[in-house]
Amino acid sequence: MAAADEASRPFAGLSDVSISEDIPVEGDISVPMGSSRRDDEFSTLDEPVKETILRDLRAVGNKFIHVLYPKRSSALLRDWDLWGPLLLCVTLALLLQGGAADSDDQGGPQFAEVFVIIWFGSIIITLNSKLLGGTISFFQSLCVLGYCIMPLTVAMAVCRIVLVGGSGPVSFGVRLVVVTASFGWSTFASTAFLADSQPPNRKALVVYPVFLFYFVIGWMVLTFSPSQ
Amino acid sequence: MASANDPFQFQEFEEAASLLEANRDATTITIDDEDNKPEKQRIAAGFTPDDDDEDRLASDDKAELLSGQKKSVPFWTFEYYQQFFDIETHHVKERIIGSVVPWPRKNFIHVYLRRNPDLYGPFWICTTLVFAIAISGNISTFLGKLGQPDYKYTPEFGKVTIAATAIFSYAWLVPLALWGFLLWRNNKAMNLVTYSFMEIICVYGYSLAIYIPAVFLWILPYEWLRWCSIMVALCLSGSVLVMTFWPAVRDDHPKVIIATMSAIVVLNALLAVGCKVYFFSKPEKLLPVEHAAPTTHSAATHST
Numbered sequence: 001m002a003a004a005d006e007a008s009r010p011f012a013g014l015s016d017v018s019i020s021e022d023i024p025v026e027g028d029i030s031v032p033m034g035s036s037r038r039d040d041e042f043s044t045l046d047e048p049v050k051e052t053i054l055r056d057l058r059a060v061g062n063k064f065i066h067v068l069y070p071k072r073s074s075a076l077l078r079d080w081d082l083w084g085p086l087l088l089c090v091t092l093a094l095l096l097q098g099g100a101a102d103s104d105d106q107g108g109p110q111f112a113e114v115f116v117i118i119w120f121g122s123i124i125i126t127l128n129s130k131l132l133g134g135t136i137s138f139f140q141s142l143c144v145l146g147y148c149i150m151p152l153t154v155a156m157a158v159c160r161i162v163l164v165g166g167s168g169p170v171s172f173g174v175r176l177v178v179v180t181a182s183f184g185w186s187t188f189a190s191t192a193f194l195a196d197s198q199p200p201n202r203k204a205l206v207v208y209p210v211f212l213f214y215f216v217i218g219w220m221v222l223t224f225s226p227s228q
Numbered sequence: 229m230a231s232a233n234d235p236f237q238f239q240e241f242e243e244a245a246s247l248l249e250a251n252r253d254a255t256t257i258t259i260d261d262e263d264n265k266p267e268k269q270r271i272a273a274g275f276t277p278d279d280d281d282e283d284r285l286a287s288d289d290k291a292e293l294l295s296g297q298k299k300s301v302p303f304w305t306f307e308y309y310q311q312f313f314d315i316e317t318h319h320v321k322e323r324i325i326g327s328v329v330p331w332p333r334k335n336f337i338h339v340y341l342r343r344n345p346d347l348y349g350p351f352w353i354c355t356t357l358v359f360a361i362a363i364s365g366n367i368s369t370f371l372g373k374l375g376q377p378d379y380k381y382t383p384e385f386g387k388v389t390i391a392a393t394a395i396f397s398y399a400w401l402v403p404l405a406l407w408g409f410l411l412w413r414n415n416k417a418m419n420l421v422t423y424s425f426m427e428i429i430c431v432y433g434y435s436l437a438i439y440i441p442a443v444f445l446w447i448l449p450y451e452w453l454r455w456c457s458i459m460v461a462l463c464l465s466g467s468v469l470v471m472t473f474w475p476a477v478r479d480d481h482p483k484v485i486i487a488t489m490s491a492i493v494v495l496n497a498l499l500a501v502g503c504k505v506y507f508f509s510k511p512e513k514l515l516p517v518e519h520a521a522p523t524t525h526s527a528a529t530h531s532t
Contacts, residue, residue, distance in 0.1 A: 109383070110385075113385060128313075128348070128352075130306075131306075131309060131313040131348075132313050132348070133310070133313075201316040201317060201318075202316055202317060203317070204317040205315075205316075205317055205320060205348060208352065209352060209355075212352075212355065212356060212359065215359075216359055219359075219363060220383070220385075223366070223381075223383040224383070225380070225382070225383070
Protein backbone atom coordinates (compact mmCIF):
# COMPACT_ATOMS: atom_id res chain seq x y z
CA MET A 1 0.00 0.00 0.00
CA ALA A 2 2.82 2.35 0.86
CA ALA A 3 4.33 1.80 -2.56
CA ALA A 4 0.98 2.48 -4.17
CA ASP A 5 0.66 5.68 -2.17
CA GLU A 6 4.14 6.76 -3.24
CA ALA A 7 3.30 6.08 -6.84
CA SER A 8 0.00 7.89 -6.75
CA ARG A 9 1.30 11.10 -5.09
CA PRO A 10 2.20 12.86 -8.40
CA PHE A 11 -1.37 12.21 -9.48
CA ALA A 12 -2.92 13.41 -6.27
CA GLY A 13 -5.46 15.57 -8.01
CA LEU A 14 -6.95 12.60 -9.66
CA SER A 15 -7.46 10.56 -6.56
CA ASP A 16 -11.16 11.17 -6.52
CA VAL A 17 -11.63 9.77 -9.96
CA SER A 18 -12.87 6.25 -9.76
CA ILE A 19 -14.79 3.80 -11.75
CA SER A 20 -17.77 2.43 -9.95
CA GLU A 21 -17.97 -1.24 -9.60
CA ASP A 22 -21.26 -1.74 -11.38
CA ILE A 23 -20.04 -0.47 -14.77
CA PRO A 24 -18.41 -3.41 -16.44
CA VAL A 25 -15.22 -2.60 -18.21
CA GLU A 26 -14.68 -5.07 -20.90
CA GLY A 27 -13.03 -5.37 -24.21
CA ASP A 28 -11.27 -7.66 -26.55
CA ILE A 29 -7.62 -7.13 -27.23
CA SER A 30 -7.28 -9.92 -29.70
CA VAL A 31 -6.96 -8.88 -33.35
CA PRO A 32 -10.01 -10.04 -35.24
CA MET A 33 -9.61 -12.23 -38.30
CA GLY A 34 -9.16 -9.91 -41.24
CA SER A 35 -11.04 -11.72 -43.98
CA SER A 36 -14.46 -11.94 -42.43
CA ARG A 37 -14.42 -8.34 -41.15
CA ARG A 38 -13.34 -7.00 -44.53
CA ASP A 39 -16.09 -8.86 -46.30
CA ASP A 40 -18.65 -7.39 -43.95
CA GLU A 41 -17.45 -3.84 -44.51
CA PHE A 42 -17.14 -3.78 -48.30
CA SER A 43 -19.60 -6.37 -49.42
CA THR A 44 -22.50 -4.71 -51.12
CA LEU A 45 -23.97 -7.95 -52.28
CA ASP A 46 -26.63 -8.10 -49.60
CA GLU A 47 -27.97 -4.61 -49.84
CA PRO A 48 -31.17 -3.94 -51.76
CA VAL A 49 -30.80 -2.92 -55.41
CA LYS A 50 -32.44 0.41 -54.72
CA GLU A 51 -29.62 1.21 -52.30
CA THR A 52 -26.96 0.42 -54.89
CA ILE A 53 -28.57 2.54 -57.57
CA LEU A 54 -29.25 5.43 -55.22
CA ARG A 55 -25.65 5.50 -54.08
CA ASP A 56 -24.41 5.93 -57.63
CA LEU A 57 -27.13 8.46 -58.40
CA ARG A 58 -26.21 10.45 -55.34
CA ALA A 59 -22.56 10.48 -56.41
CA VAL A 60 -23.52 11.66 -59.88
CA GLY A 61 -25.83 14.32 -58.49
CA ASN A 62 -23.13 15.48 -56.12
CA LYS A 63 -20.80 16.05 -59.04
CA PHE A 64 -23.47 17.96 -60.95
CA ILE A 65 -23.69 20.34 -58.02
CA HIS A 66 -19.92 20.69 -58.06
CA VAL A 67 -20.09 21.76 -61.70
CA LEU A 68 -22.83 24.25 -60.95
CA TYR A 69 -20.75 25.91 -58.30
CA PRO A 70 -17.20 25.26 -59.37
CA LYS A 71 -14.81 25.62 -56.52
CA ARG A 72 -11.44 24.03 -56.24
CA SER A 73 -12.52 20.83 -54.57
CA SER A 74 -10.95 17.47 -55.08
CA ALA A 75 -14.18 15.50 -54.76
CA LEU A 76 -14.78 15.53 -58.48
CA LEU A 77 -11.27 14.38 -59.15
CA ARG A 78 -10.95 11.73 -56.51
CA ASP A 79 -14.08 9.67 -57.14
CA TRP A 80 -14.37 9.83 -60.86
CA ASP A 81 -17.19 8.10 -62.67
CA LEU A 82 -18.30 8.13 -66.27
CA TRP A 83 -22.05 7.76 -65.70
CA GLY A 84 -22.61 11.49 -65.66
CA PRO A 85 -20.71 12.18 -68.89
CA LEU A 86 -22.52 9.34 -70.62
CA LEU A 87 -25.89 10.65 -69.47
CA LEU A 88 -25.06 14.17 -70.60
CA CYS A 89 -23.65 13.03 -73.93
CA VAL A 90 -26.72 10.95 -74.77
CA THR A 91 -29.05 13.76 -73.69
CA LEU A 92 -27.21 16.32 -75.80
CA ALA A 93 -27.08 14.03 -78.83
CA LEU A 94 -30.80 13.28 -78.55
CA LEU A 95 -31.66 16.96 -78.19
CA LEU A 96 -29.63 17.70 -81.31
CA GLN A 97 -31.76 15.30 -83.31
CA GLY A 98 -34.98 16.22 -85.00
CA GLY A 99 -33.23 19.03 -86.78
CA ALA A 100 -33.45 20.13 -90.39
CA ALA A 101 -35.80 18.03 -92.45
CA ASP A 102 -33.28 16.66 -94.96
CA SER A 103 -30.93 15.09 -92.52
CA ASP A 104 -28.76 13.22 -94.98
CA ASP A 105 -25.48 15.04 -95.33
CA GLN A 106 -26.43 18.67 -95.36
CA GLY A 107 -28.24 18.60 -92.08
CA GLY A 108 -27.19 18.80 -88.51
CA PRO A 109 -24.84 16.45 -86.76
CA GLN A 110 -25.97 12.87 -86.55
CA PHE A 111 -26.21 11.10 -83.21
CA ALA A 112 -22.98 9.22 -83.87
CA GLU A 113 -21.16 12.40 -84.88
CA VAL A 114 -22.04 14.11 -81.60
CA PHE A 115 -20.95 11.05 -79.66
CA VAL A 116 -17.66 10.80 -81.53
CA ILE A 117 -16.91 14.49 -81.19
CA ILE A 118 -17.54 14.52 -77.45
CA TRP A 119 -15.72 11.32 -76.55
CA PHE A 120 -12.94 11.52 -79.12
CA GLY A 121 -12.43 15.18 -78.28
CA SER A 122 -12.24 14.42 -74.56
CA ILE A 123 -9.74 11.63 -75.15
CA ILE A 124 -7.53 13.83 -77.31
CA ILE A 125 -7.60 16.67 -74.79
CA THR A 126 -6.73 14.23 -72.00
CA LEU A 127 -3.85 12.80 -74.03
CA ASN A 128 -2.68 16.31 -74.76
CA SER A 129 -2.64 17.30 -71.11
CA LYS A 130 -0.87 14.09 -70.13
CA LEU A 131 1.74 14.54 -72.84
CA LEU A 132 2.36 18.05 -71.57
CA GLY A 133 3.19 16.56 -68.22
CA GLY A 134 -0.07 16.81 -66.33
CA THR A 135 -0.52 15.01 -63.04
CA ILE A 136 -4.18 14.23 -63.51
CA SER A 137 -5.09 10.69 -64.46
CA PHE A 138 -6.74 9.66 -67.71
CA PHE A 139 -10.20 8.85 -66.40
CA GLN A 140 -10.27 11.75 -63.97
CA SER A 141 -9.76 14.10 -66.87
CA LEU A 142 -12.45 12.39 -68.95
CA CYS A 143 -14.79 12.65 -65.97
CA VAL A 144 -14.17 16.40 -65.53
CA LEU A 145 -14.54 17.20 -69.23
CA GLY A 146 -17.72 15.16 -69.46
CA TYR A 147 -19.37 16.68 -66.43
CA CYS A 148 -18.57 20.21 -67.58
CA ILE A 149 -20.72 19.67 -70.67
CA MET A 150 -23.70 20.09 -68.36
CA PRO A 151 -24.13 23.88 -68.86
CA LEU A 152 -24.18 23.36 -72.63
CA THR A 153 -26.79 20.60 -72.32
CA VAL A 154 -28.94 22.92 -70.24
CA ALA A 155 -28.43 25.62 -72.89
CA MET A 156 -29.54 23.16 -75.57
CA ALA A 157 -32.74 22.44 -73.69
CA VAL A 158 -33.36 26.18 -73.27
CA CYS A 159 -32.68 26.75 -76.99
CA ARG A 160 -35.21 24.13 -78.00
CA ILE A 161 -37.82 25.73 -75.76
CA VAL A 162 -37.02 29.16 -77.24
CA LEU A 163 -37.25 27.75 -80.76
CA VAL A 164 -40.77 26.52 -80.08
CA GLY A 165 -41.72 30.16 -79.79
CA GLY A 166 -40.22 31.12 -83.12
CA SER A 167 -36.93 31.33 -84.98
CA GLY A 168 -36.54 34.96 -85.84
CA PRO A 169 -33.71 37.30 -84.98
CA VAL A 170 -35.01 37.82 -81.44
CA SER A 171 -34.89 34.15 -80.65
CA PHE A 172 -31.46 33.98 -82.26
CA GLY A 173 -30.26 36.77 -80.02
CA VAL A 174 -31.59 35.05 -76.93
CA ARG A 175 -30.03 31.76 -77.99
CA LEU A 176 -26.71 33.46 -78.68
CA VAL A 177 -26.61 34.97 -75.22
CA VAL A 178 -27.57 31.70 -73.53
CA VAL A 179 -25.06 29.62 -75.48
CA THR A 180 -22.24 32.13 -74.93
CA ALA A 181 -22.90 32.24 -71.21
CA SER A 182 -22.99 28.46 -70.87
CA PHE A 183 -19.87 28.06 -73.02
CA GLY A 184 -18.02 30.45 -70.75
CA TRP A 185 -19.32 28.60 -67.71
CA SER A 186 -18.22 25.21 -69.06
CA THR A 187 -14.75 26.43 -69.90
CA PHE A 188 -14.35 28.17 -66.56
CA ALA A 189 -15.59 25.14 -64.61
CA SER A 190 -13.33 22.67 -66.36
CA THR A 191 -10.23 24.84 -66.16
CA ALA A 192 -10.88 25.31 -62.45
CA PHE A 193 -10.42 21.56 -62.09
CA LEU A 194 -7.83 20.89 -64.76
CA ALA A 195 -5.47 23.82 -64.67
CA ASP A 196 -4.15 23.00 -61.23
CA SER A 197 -2.53 19.84 -62.44
CA GLN A 198 -0.21 21.60 -64.86
CA PRO A 199 2.96 23.60 -64.34
CA PRO A 200 2.24 27.32 -64.70
CA ASN A 201 4.22 27.85 -67.89
CA ARG A 202 2.02 25.41 -69.78
CA LYS A 203 -1.41 26.30 -68.45
CA ALA A 204 -2.44 28.14 -71.60
CA LEU A 205 -1.35 25.21 -73.74
CA VAL A 206 -3.76 22.97 -71.83
CA VAL A 207 -6.63 25.44 -71.59
CA TYR A 208 -6.76 26.24 -75.32
CA PRO A 209 -7.91 22.76 -76.49
CA VAL A 210 -10.60 22.78 -73.79
CA PHE A 211 -11.73 26.17 -75.09
CA LEU A 212 -11.84 24.83 -78.66
CA PHE A 213 -13.76 21.73 -77.57
CA TYR A 214 -16.53 23.64 -75.81
CA PHE A 215 -16.58 26.20 -78.61
CA VAL A 216 -17.34 23.49 -81.16
CA ILE A 217 -20.04 22.00 -78.94
CA GLY A 218 -21.49 25.46 -78.38
CA TRP A 219 -21.48 26.00 -82.13
CA MET A 220 -23.43 22.77 -82.63
CA VAL A 221 -25.96 23.91 -80.02
CA LEU A 222 -26.30 27.38 -81.50
CA THR A 223 -26.74 26.31 -85.12
CA PHE A 224 -29.44 23.79 -84.35
CA SER A 225 -32.31 24.66 -86.63
CA PRO A 226 -35.64 22.93 -86.17
CA SER A 227 -37.49 21.25 -89.01
CA GLN A 228 -40.56 23.12 -90.13
CA MET B 229 27.14 15.05 -30.23
CA ALA B 230 26.48 11.97 -32.20
CA SER B 231 27.11 8.86 -30.28
CA ALA B 232 27.59 5.87 -32.48
CA ASN B 233 26.97 3.52 -29.61
CA ASP B 234 23.47 4.60 -28.75
CA PRO B 235 21.12 3.69 -31.60
CA PHE B 236 18.34 5.88 -30.25
CA GLN B 237 20.43 9.03 -30.21
CA PHE B 238 19.70 11.38 -33.12
CA GLN B 239 22.63 11.28 -35.48
CA GLU B 240 23.80 14.12 -37.66
CA PHE B 241 24.84 12.92 -41.08
CA GLU B 242 27.77 14.49 -42.83
CA GLU B 243 27.72 15.89 -46.33
CA ALA B 244 26.76 13.53 -49.06
CA ALA B 245 30.08 14.07 -50.76
CA SER B 246 32.02 12.72 -47.86
CA LEU B 247 29.73 9.77 -47.67
CA LEU B 248 30.34 9.05 -51.31
CA GLU B 249 34.07 9.29 -50.84
CA ALA B 250 34.24 5.58 -50.50
CA ASN B 251 32.52 4.97 -53.79
CA ARG B 252 32.93 7.91 -56.10
CA ASP B 253 31.92 6.00 -59.19
CA ALA B 254 28.55 4.98 -57.85
CA THR B 255 25.73 5.41 -60.29
CA THR B 256 23.77 8.48 -59.42
CA ILE B 257 20.57 9.66 -61.05
CA THR B 258 20.64 13.16 -62.40
CA ILE B 259 17.52 14.87 -63.65
CA ASP B 260 18.58 16.86 -66.67
CA ASP B 261 16.69 19.83 -67.93
CA GLU B 262 15.50 18.81 -71.35
CA ASP B 263 16.67 22.04 -72.97
CA ASN B 264 20.23 21.47 -71.91
CA LYS B 265 20.87 18.43 -74.00
CA PRO B 266 24.29 18.83 -75.53
CA GLU B 267 24.35 19.59 -79.20
CA LYS B 268 26.92 16.98 -80.06
CA GLN B 269 24.72 14.27 -78.65
CA ARG B 270 22.00 15.08 -81.14
CA ILE B 271 24.36 15.45 -84.06
CA ALA B 272 26.20 12.27 -83.16
CA ALA B 273 22.95 10.39 -83.17
CA GLY B 274 22.67 11.01 -86.88
CA PHE B 275 20.84 13.47 -89.01
CA THR B 276 17.60 11.67 -88.53
CA PRO B 277 17.51 10.79 -84.84
CA ASP B 278 13.99 9.49 -85.08
CA ASP B 279 14.88 6.65 -87.42
CA ASP B 280 17.96 5.63 -85.48
CA ASP B 281 15.99 5.50 -82.28
CA GLU B 282 13.94 2.68 -83.63
CA ASP B 283 16.97 0.72 -84.77
CA ARG B 284 19.20 0.53 -81.74
CA LEU B 285 17.00 0.13 -78.73
CA ALA B 286 18.19 -1.87 -75.77
CA SER B 287 21.89 -1.11 -75.64
CA ASP B 288 21.38 2.57 -76.22
CA ASP B 289 18.73 2.83 -73.53
CA LYS B 290 21.16 1.61 -70.90
CA ALA B 291 24.07 3.67 -72.13
CA GLU B 292 22.14 6.87 -72.32
CA LEU B 293 20.44 6.43 -68.96
CA LEU B 294 23.71 5.85 -67.17
CA SER B 295 25.38 8.81 -68.77
CA GLY B 296 22.47 11.05 -67.86
CA GLN B 297 21.84 12.16 -71.43
CA LYS B 298 18.53 12.33 -73.21
CA LYS B 299 17.28 8.79 -73.58
CA SER B 300 16.12 7.30 -76.85
CA VAL B 301 13.00 5.36 -76.10
CA PRO B 302 11.21 3.00 -78.47
CA PHE B 303 8.52 4.66 -80.50
CA TRP B 304 5.67 2.60 -79.10
CA THR B 305 6.01 3.97 -75.58
CA PHE B 306 4.30 7.02 -74.18
CA GLU B 307 7.60 8.69 -73.29
CA TYR B 308 8.66 8.78 -76.92
CA TYR B 309 5.82 11.13 -77.74
CA GLN B 310 6.24 13.10 -74.57
CA GLN B 311 9.55 14.43 -75.83
CA PHE B 312 7.68 16.22 -78.60
CA PHE B 313 5.51 18.11 -76.15
CA ASP B 314 8.37 19.59 -74.24
CA ILE B 315 7.52 23.22 -74.88
CA GLU B 316 6.08 26.14 -73.01
CA THR B 317 3.48 28.72 -73.87
CA HIS B 318 5.94 31.38 -74.95
CA HIS B 319 7.73 28.92 -77.24
CA VAL B 320 4.49 28.27 -79.10
CA LYS B 321 3.80 31.98 -79.37
CA GLU B 322 7.27 32.69 -80.73
CA ARG B 323 7.00 29.91 -83.27
CA ILE B 324 3.63 31.06 -84.54
CA ILE B 325 4.89 34.62 -84.97
CA GLY B 326 8.04 33.33 -86.62
CA SER B 327 6.03 31.38 -89.15
CA VAL B 328 4.08 34.45 -90.16
CA VAL B 329 6.94 36.95 -90.48
CA PRO B 330 9.51 35.76 -92.99
CA TRP B 331 12.91 37.22 -92.27
CA PRO B 332 15.39 37.09 -95.14
CA ARG B 333 18.19 35.31 -93.39
CA LYS B 334 16.33 33.59 -90.60
CA ASN B 335 15.68 29.94 -91.08
CA PHE B 336 12.58 28.85 -89.15
CA ILE B 337 14.04 25.54 -88.15
CA HIS B 338 17.35 26.93 -86.96
CA VAL B 339 16.03 29.98 -85.22
CA TYR B 340 12.84 28.77 -83.63
CA LEU B 341 12.94 25.04 -83.41
CA ARG B 342 16.53 24.75 -82.21
CA ARG B 343 16.50 21.00 -82.38
CA ASN B 344 13.33 20.80 -80.32
CA PRO B 345 10.48 20.14 -82.72
CA ASP B 346 7.09 19.81 -81.14
CA LEU B 347 3.90 18.11 -82.18
CA TYR B 348 1.60 20.36 -80.14
CA GLY B 349 1.67 23.29 -82.59
CA PRO B 350 1.08 21.39 -85.84
CA PHE B 351 -1.71 19.26 -84.41
CA TRP B 352 -3.71 22.01 -82.73
CA ILE B 353 -3.18 24.51 -85.54
CA CYS B 354 -4.53 21.95 -88.03
CA THR B 355 -7.52 21.18 -85.78
CA THR B 356 -8.28 24.86 -85.30
CA LEU B 357 -8.03 25.44 -89.04
CA VAL B 358 -10.42 22.57 -89.76
CA PHE B 359 -13.10 23.97 -87.47
CA ALA B 360 -12.40 27.53 -88.58
CA ILE B 361 -12.96 26.59 -92.22
CA ALA B 362 -16.14 24.66 -91.45
CA ILE B 363 -17.59 27.41 -89.27
CA SER B 364 -16.60 30.28 -91.58
CA GLY B 365 -17.89 28.46 -94.63
CA ASN B 366 -21.17 27.87 -92.89
CA ILE B 367 -21.47 31.52 -91.84
CA SER B 368 -20.59 32.81 -95.30
CA THR B 369 -23.13 30.52 -96.97
CA PHE B 370 -25.74 31.70 -94.51
CA LEU B 371 -24.92 35.36 -95.09
CA GLY B 372 -24.81 34.88 -98.83
CA LYS B 373 -28.21 33.29 -99.05
CA LEU B 374 -29.86 35.41 -96.39
CA GLY B 375 -32.28 37.20 -98.71
CA GLN B 376 -33.58 34.19 -100.57
CA PRO B 377 -36.96 32.96 -99.40
CA ASP B 378 -36.44 29.34 -100.34
CA TYR B 379 -33.21 28.94 -98.41
CA LYS B 380 -33.30 26.84 -95.28
CA TYR B 381 -30.32 27.08 -93.02
CA THR B 382 -28.45 23.85 -92.53
CA PRO B 383 -25.35 23.48 -90.37
CA GLU B 384 -23.60 21.44 -93.09
CA PHE B 385 -21.81 19.30 -90.59
CA GLY B 386 -20.52 16.83 -93.13
CA LYS B 387 -18.06 19.41 -94.38
CA VAL B 388 -16.07 19.17 -91.19
CA THR B 389 -14.99 15.66 -92.17
CA ILE B 390 -13.95 16.79 -95.64
CA ALA B 391 -12.02 19.76 -94.29
CA ALA B 392 -10.29 17.55 -91.73
CA THR B 393 -9.23 15.04 -94.37
CA ALA B 394 -7.87 17.70 -96.69
CA ILE B 395 -5.93 19.65 -94.10
CA PHE B 396 -4.53 16.75 -92.16
CA SER B 397 -3.38 14.97 -95.29
CA TYR B 398 -1.67 18.15 -96.47
CA ALA B 399 0.00 18.70 -93.13
CA TRP B 400 1.21 15.12 -92.71
CA LEU B 401 1.61 13.52 -96.15
CA VAL B 402 3.36 16.38 -97.91
CA PRO B 403 6.07 16.58 -95.21
CA LEU B 404 6.48 12.81 -95.51
CA ALA B 405 6.96 13.07 -99.26
CA LEU B 406 9.30 16.03 -98.91
CA TRP B 407 11.37 14.31 -96.26
CA GLY B 408 11.66 11.19 -98.39
CA PHE B 409 12.64 13.28 -101.38
CA LEU B 410 15.28 15.21 -99.41
CA LEU B 411 16.66 11.96 -98.04
CA TRP B 412 16.98 10.57 -101.54
CA ARG B 413 18.71 13.71 -102.80
CA ASN B 414 20.98 13.68 -99.78
CA ASN B 415 22.28 10.31 -100.87
CA LYS B 416 23.04 11.60 -104.32
CA ALA B 417 24.44 15.04 -103.56
CA MET B 418 25.88 15.61 -100.11
CA ASN B 419 23.97 18.52 -98.65
CA LEU B 420 25.29 20.25 -95.60
CA VAL B 421 21.93 20.69 -94.04
CA THR B 422 19.35 17.99 -93.51
CA TYR B 423 16.18 18.12 -91.54
CA SER B 424 14.52 15.43 -89.51
CA PHE B 425 10.99 14.32 -90.23
CA MET B 426 9.61 15.93 -87.09
CA GLU B 427 11.18 19.27 -87.95
CA ILE B 428 9.58 19.27 -91.40
CA ILE B 429 6.18 18.44 -89.90
CA CYS B 430 6.69 21.25 -87.43
CA VAL B 431 7.45 23.78 -90.16
CA TYR B 432 4.45 22.75 -92.23
CA GLY B 433 2.16 22.80 -89.23
CA TYR B 434 3.19 26.26 -88.11
CA SER B 435 3.08 27.58 -91.67
CA LEU B 436 -0.65 26.89 -91.71
CA ALA B 437 -1.17 29.28 -88.82
CA ILE B 438 -1.53 32.33 -91.09
CA TYR B 439 -4.59 30.79 -92.73
CA ILE B 440 -6.68 30.92 -89.56
CA PRO B 441 -7.22 34.71 -89.60
CA ALA B 442 -7.44 34.57 -93.41
CA VAL B 443 -10.27 32.06 -93.18
CA PHE B 444 -12.20 34.31 -90.85
CA LEU B 445 -11.70 37.17 -93.31
CA TRP B 446 -13.35 35.05 -96.00
CA ILE B 447 -16.68 35.33 -94.21
CA LEU B 448 -17.13 38.78 -95.72
CA PRO B 449 -18.72 38.25 -99.12
CA TYR B 450 -16.28 40.30 -101.19
CA GLU B 451 -14.38 38.38 -103.83
CA TRP B 452 -11.54 40.87 -104.04
CA LEU B 453 -11.03 40.66 -100.28
CA ARG B 454 -10.91 36.88 -100.42
CA TRP B 455 -8.38 36.77 -103.22
CA CYS B 456 -6.27 39.48 -101.59
CA SER B 457 -6.13 37.60 -98.33
CA ILE B 458 -5.26 34.37 -100.15
CA MET B 459 -2.39 36.14 -101.90
CA VAL B 460 -1.06 37.67 -98.71
CA ALA B 461 -1.31 34.44 -96.73
CA LEU B 462 0.25 32.47 -99.57
CA CYS B 463 3.14 34.89 -99.85
CA LEU B 464 3.87 34.82 -96.15
CA SER B 465 3.63 31.09 -95.57
CA GLY B 466 5.17 30.23 -98.92
CA SER B 467 8.17 32.44 -98.29
CA VAL B 468 8.72 30.95 -94.85
CA LEU B 469 8.66 27.47 -96.35
CA VAL B 470 10.94 28.42 -99.23
CA MET B 471 13.46 30.11 -96.98
CA THR B 472 13.45 27.15 -94.65
CA PHE B 473 14.08 24.57 -97.33
CA TRP B 474 16.48 26.65 -99.40
CA PRO B 475 19.58 25.60 -97.43
CA ALA B 476 18.62 21.96 -97.79
CA VAL B 477 18.59 21.97 -101.58
CA ARG B 478 20.88 24.81 -102.56
CA ASP B 479 23.86 22.56 -103.25
CA ASP B 480 21.87 20.47 -105.61
CA HIS B 481 21.22 20.53 -109.33
CA PRO B 482 19.42 23.78 -110.31
CA LYS B 483 16.54 21.91 -111.91
CA VAL B 484 15.97 19.97 -108.72
CA ILE B 485 15.99 23.19 -106.72
CA ILE B 486 13.43 24.82 -108.96
CA ALA B 487 11.25 21.72 -109.00
CA THR B 488 11.27 21.36 -105.23
CA MET B 489 10.60 24.99 -104.47
CA SER B 490 7.81 25.28 -106.99
CA ALA B 491 6.23 22.06 -105.73
CA ILE B 492 6.20 23.42 -102.20
CA VAL B 493 4.59 26.68 -103.26
CA VAL B 494 2.14 25.10 -105.68
CA LEU B 495 0.87 22.58 -103.12
CA ASN B 496 0.38 25.35 -100.60
CA ALA B 497 -1.54 27.40 -103.13
CA LEU B 498 -3.64 24.40 -104.13
CA LEU B 499 -4.70 23.86 -100.55
CA ALA B 500 -5.67 27.50 -100.04
CA VAL B 501 -7.55 27.90 -103.31
CA GLY B 502 -9.20 24.51 -103.01
CA CYS B 503 -10.53 25.30 -99.56
CA LYS B 504 -11.79 28.65 -100.69
CA VAL B 505 -13.57 27.27 -103.74
CA TYR B 506 -15.13 24.30 -101.99
CA PHE B 507 -16.23 25.86 -98.73
CA PHE B 508 -16.95 29.42 -99.72
CA SER B 509 -19.44 29.92 -102.50
CA LYS B 510 -19.36 32.94 -104.76
CA PRO B 511 -21.64 35.66 -103.49
CA GLU B 512 -24.64 35.96 -105.78
CA LYS B 513 -25.05 39.68 -105.97
CA LEU B 514 -26.43 40.08 -109.51
CA LEU B 515 -29.65 38.13 -109.13
CA PRO B 516 -31.76 39.77 -111.85
CA VAL B 517 -29.02 39.37 -114.48
CA GLU B 518 -28.61 35.71 -113.60
CA HIS B 519 -32.31 35.10 -113.83
CA ALA B 520 -32.43 36.98 -117.10
CA ALA B 521 -29.51 35.14 -118.66
CA PRO B 522 -31.09 31.64 -118.67
CA THR B 523 -34.33 33.07 -120.01
CA THR B 524 -32.56 34.83 -122.87
CA HIS B 525 -30.68 31.64 -123.54
CA SER B 526 -33.86 29.61 -123.60
CA ALA B 527 -35.50 32.30 -125.76
CA ALA B 528 -32.56 32.06 -128.15
CA THR B 529 -32.82 28.27 -128.31
CA HIS B 530 -36.57 28.53 -128.84
CA SER B 531 -36.21 30.96 -131.68
CA THR B 532 -33.59 28.84 -133.48
